[in-house]
Amino acid sequence: MVACVVLTAAVASCGTGGANLTADGKIELTIATFNEFGYEELFKEYEAAHPDIKITQRKTGQGAPHHQNLFTKLGAGSGLADVEAVEEGYLSQVMAKSDQFTNLLEIGPADATPDRWLKWKADAATTPDGKLVGYGTDIGPLAMCYRKDLFAEAGLPSDPEEVKQLFATWDSYFAAGDRFVAKMSGVAWFDSAAQIFNAMHNQHDVGYFDRSNTLVVESNPDIRSDWTAVTNAVSRGQSAKLTAFSSEWNTGFKLGRFATKTCPSWMLGVIETQAGPENAGKWAVTEAFPNGGGNWGGSYLTVPKQSRNAGRAAELAAWLTAPEQQIKAFQAKGTFPSQVEALENRALLEQVNTYFDNVRAGALFAAQVQKVKAVQHKGPADGQLQENVFGPALQSVEQGKRADEAWDTAVKEAKKAVE
Structure with a gap:
């Protein structure tokens, strides 16, 4: 049941007035996502329960093009989907334009209140005057994925319990990388310097911006320390030198070009998709993560005021981000739920991932969530600095x-990005 009010002329009512209709008279709701949200089967389920709805997904392979398109069309005043996914690194830019998005507390279902989510997840999408701009989808508690067969070939421990010593700290991780590349010709320790750097960076209380949204790249010693550690590892041959989400990176999973992968929970689905069935059982995941873990990634579903049927769009977004559906999304693609009730659900805690050597992935990542007490503040252009700088x-x-x-x-480029 949707609590729907008309906020402005740009926001449609809960009825069908102004809505896009298909040839057979159904209401078409468009939803724009990127990477893997695990929603494909859920769309079918929703359509079956709502025969008057037709869902059209606009799916982009990478986050940067998706968000560039979002902000371009937001500025143009037209062309956005009814539901737009927003990754945490770009959320601050959306919050700065919150007047162009519906307040989901007013237009969405009455039961989709902030206490559905982890507090820090909901707080990030709430404006100072109390408007909820986005429904939380997933979060990215960190673990480490690795190729058991390649570890064994290099003479390293390969059991998930035994490898914990290798992943205790970043120093021990890079030291293990030196041992690995010394034994393995043509196989790197990790996929991409940027992927390692991003995971390290997200562990710090302060990142590219402080809480007053001042750029602190040059003065933050943690960022420079991470940079030095990662680039030194590159100089010692540990990187496969692949660009994340490129076709070469995708092929790297399939061909075993690297042995370890920083693994926020959503990465499990990416690895399974790209490595393919021929590599099932070769990849493993361990709860150990250098320097104790953290959160990397996670997204929100927003409803722009451009939507021609915002009420029904909010209803869809709320249903997709309800605990029951987020558990199904996790089972499909490893996108770990941010809903309090879902984190305690037996179906989640007992979920087994057969691709990753039958690991109880739900319980593993639920334990990792408990290590996250707060998340790094994401300032203006945070996602842009990560991906484009x-x-x-x-x-x-x-x-x-x-x-x-x-x-x-x-x-220099970071300073230009915020001018």
Whole structure:
């Protein structure tokens, strides 16, 4: 049941007035997502229960193009989907334009209140005056994935319990990487310098911006320390030098080009999709993560005021982010739920991932969530700095540029991004 009010002329009522209709008279709701949300089967389930609804998904392979499209169409005033997914790194930009999104507390179902989610998850999508801009989908508690067969071939421990010593700290992780590449010709320790750097960066209380939204890239010693550790590992041959979510990166999973992968919970679905059935059982996941874990990633579903049927769109978004559906999404693609009730659900805690050597992935990541007491503040252009500044800068180091020169470039580009 939807509690629906008309906020502005741009927000449609709960009825069908102004809605997009299909040839057979159904209400078409569009939803724009990226990477893997695990919603494909849920869409079918929702349509079966709502025969007047037709869901059209616009799915982008990577987050950056999706968000570029979102902000372009937001500025143009037209062209957005009825439901738009927003990744946490871009949420601050959406919150700065919150007047262009519906207040889900007013237009959404009455039971979709902030206490459905972990407090820090809901707080991030709530404006200072109490408007809820996004329904939380997943979060990204961190664990470590690795290739058991490649570890064994290199003479490293391969059992999930035994490998914990290798992943205790970042120092021990990179030390193990030195041992691995010394034994394995043509196989790297990790996939991408940017992926390692991002995981390290997300562990800190303060990242690219402080809580007053001041850029602190140059003055934050943690960022420079992470940069040095990662680029030193690159210089010692530990990186496969792949760009995340590129076709070469996808192929790298299938061909075993690297042995470890920083694994927020949503990465399990990515690995299974890209590594393929021929590598089932070769990948394992352990709860151990260097320096204790953290959160990397997670998204929200928003309803722009451009939506021609915002009430029905909010109803769909609320249903997709209800505990029951988020558990199904996790079972489908490893997107770990952010809903309090879901985290205690037996179906989640007893869920077994057959691809990853029958690990009880639900219980593993539920334990990792408990290690996250707060999350890093994401300031303006945080996602842009991650994907368009530091990612390319680290790639340039992998391609031969001096690390100190690449750092200077990254700092300059970061300052330009927030001018």
